[in-house]
Amino acid sequence: MKKVTDLELSPGAMLRMGYAAVDAAVDHIKNLPEAPRSNLDDSIEIAKSLREPPPEKGTDFETLLDFIMKKVIPVSINTPHPAYMGFIPGGGLYPSAVADFLGAATNRFTGAWFAAPAAARLEANVLEWFSQWMGYPNSARGILTSGGSLANFSAVVTARKHLLEDDISKGIIYASDQTHHCVLKVALLAGIPEPNIRLLPVDRNFRAIPEMFERAVKTDLRKGMKPFLLVGNAGTTNSGAVDPLPDLADIAKRHNLWYHIDAAYGGFFYLCKKGKKILKGLNLSDSLVLDPHKGLFLPYGSGCLLVKDGEILRSAHMLTAEYLMDTTTPEREVSATEYSPELTRSYRGLRVWLPLKLFGVDAFRENLSEKLQLTQWMYKRFLDEPGFECMAVPDLTVIAFRYRPKKGEVEDFNRKLLAYIVKSKKLFLSSTLLNGEFVIRVCILSFRTHQAEVEEAFEIISKAAKRLDKT
Numbered sequence: 248m249k250k251v252t253d254l255e256l257s258p259g260a261m262l263r264m265g266y267a268a269v270d271a272a273v274d275h276i277k278n279l280p281e282a283p284r285s286n287l288d289d290s291i292e293i294a295k296s297l298r299e300p301p302p303e304k305g306t307d308f309e310t311l312l313d314f315i316m317k318k319v320i321p322v323s324i325n326t327p328h329p330a331y332m333g334f335i336p337g338g339g340l341y342p343s344a345v346a347d348f349l350g351a352a353t354n355r356f357t358g359a360w361f362a363a364p365a366a367a368r369l370e371a372n373v374l375e376w377f378s379q380w381m382g383y384p385n386s387a388r389g390i391l392t393s394g395g396s397l398a399n400f401s402a403v404v405t406a407r408k409h410l411l412e413d414d415i416s417k418g419i420i421y422a423s424d425q426t427h428h429c430v431l432k433v434a435l436l437a438g439i440p441e442p443n444i445r446l447l448p449v450d451r452n453f454r455a456i457p458e459m460f461e462r463a464v465k466t467d468l469r470k471g472m473k474p475f476l477l478v479g480n481a482g483t484t485n486s487g488a489v490d491p492l493p494d495l496a497d498i499a500k501r502h503n504l505w506y507h508i509d510a511a512y513g514g515f516f517y518l519c520k521k522g523k524k525i526l527k528g529l530n531l532s533d534s535l536v537l538d539p540h541k542g543l544f545l546p547y548g549s550g551c552l553l554v555k556d557g558e559i560l561r562s563a564h565m566l567t568a569e570y571l572m573d574t575t576t577p578e579r580e581v582s583a584t585e586y587s588p589e590l591t592r593s594y595r596g597l598r599v600w601l602p603l604k605l606f607g608v609d610a611f612r613e614n615l616s617e618k619l620q621l622t623q624w625m626y627k628r629f630l631d632e633p634g635f636e637c638m639a640v641p642d643l644t645v646i647a648f649r650y651r652p653k654k655g656e657v658e659d660f661n662r663k664l665l666a667y668i669v670k671s672k673k674l675f676l677s678s679t680l681l682n683g684e685f686v687i688r689v690c691i692l693s694f695r696t697h698q699a700e701v702e703e704a705f706e707i708i709s710k711a712a713k714r715l716d717k718t
């Protein structure tokens with residue numbers, strides 16, 4: 248028989264490949280501060296030029312690594328850059344990348360406890376730590392997901408299964424109109440009819456108005472509908488607003504609704520003293536979503552759902568088959584697949600566990616507190632600087648602002664201002680609509696963003712606004 252190509256590399260080749268990849272990654276991170284904050288010039292042409300047929304023959308690793316680092320990675324918004332304050336930054340902690348490498352290189356099966364019990368325990372530890380931090384009881388269970396969207400998906404499915412069983416046509420969901428669009432998307436994926444999703448207006452700080460929820464639930468009850476899920480926000484994406492969480496909890500309790508909080512962006516601020524005050528009532532939820540790739544600064548690919556009564560999460564996701572009959576799990580241990588839609592998946596727990604163990608929780612507390620302080624610093628600068636207005640008092644670390652030019656149209660001016668800032672490649676910000684009006688957002692959440700970066704960012708914004716205002 249013809250000898251096949253050996254896909255196992257020699258130890259020497261593996262070492263060379265690993266060292267070269269680490270060299271390239273460290274070099275990249277070391278040079279981040281000097282790199283452009285975004286580089287999307289000619290992106291359509293570049294993407295087109297990269298189309299290629301499947302490679303029948305192999306290429307040496309050095310050539311491929313060079314190609315990835317020089318031709319692929321730089322064509323992007325530089326999301327790990329200290330001056331990346333667009334959308335919701337995370338940063339991407341290096342130890343998590345190392346954990347991903349170890350997890351993939353050792354390739355253990357972590358979907359079911361019995362195949363890698365020690366690895367499953369580390370992941371369960373992480374979820375138990377999250378539960379403790381969020382004030383959830385020992386009965387809580389959770390899952391690590393690829394991100395907040397899929398974590399919200401499992402939350403909606405859990406609530407639907409628990410309170411509606413198979414009769415979903417009359418089930419109603421309530422959330423503010425500032426809720427992340429993924430909640431609407433996953434509700435639709437979970438089979439909830441679109442007309443059954445109530446997105447209610449907010450107050451002038453973009454927070455939910457409890458009376459609106461109360462009224463909407465009562466109206467639906469009168470019509471014979473089945474209200475079942477109330478969603479609160481612990482940090483909206485648009486403006487960072489935190490809903491009145493305890494008041495929403497009261498309404499959910501009064502009407503036997505499942506109370507879910509989307510804390511994908513804001514939840515980890517609960518770790519620090521000031522954040523705990525702002526997020527009062529987070530622990531009153533039945534379930535909550537956290538995104539470690541936001542609030543714990545991990546690389547993308549880390550979401551989490553916690554459910555206070557873990558048995559309810561399990562019964563919404565538990566299904567087995569004869570080929571899995573050896574996969575038993577002892578009491579107090581956890582098989583991820585019993586609580587999640589997934590079976591085979593990467594070893595997600597390690598990328599969270601490693602940085603937490605390496606740095607200790609206090610390091611994260613300090614970094615999160617710092618981000619809250621930096622936001623207040625910048626907010627005050629906006630208030631003091633003539634021409635600028637902020638759309639709301641920031642609850643967490645998003646500032647939505649705009650500049651009022653001496654003459655001309657406000658929206659047009661601010662669109663130009665954002666384009667000018669991004670084009671300068673010195674700072675990356677993004678925009679949104681609040682009350683239908685165009686605003687620019689600053690979101691301060693990268694572990695690499697400190698006072699110097701925030702001061703520089705403010706300088707860039709104010710100088711750009713003044714310059715455009717003169718033309």
Ligand SMILES: Cc1ncc(COP(=O)(O)O)c(C=O)c1O
Nearest residue numbers: 335394395396427429484511512
């Ligand atoms: C508040 C909120 N919820 C949910 C999501 C969706 O999370 P992911 O992008 O991790 O799927 C985001 C993403 O920015 C978010 O800010």
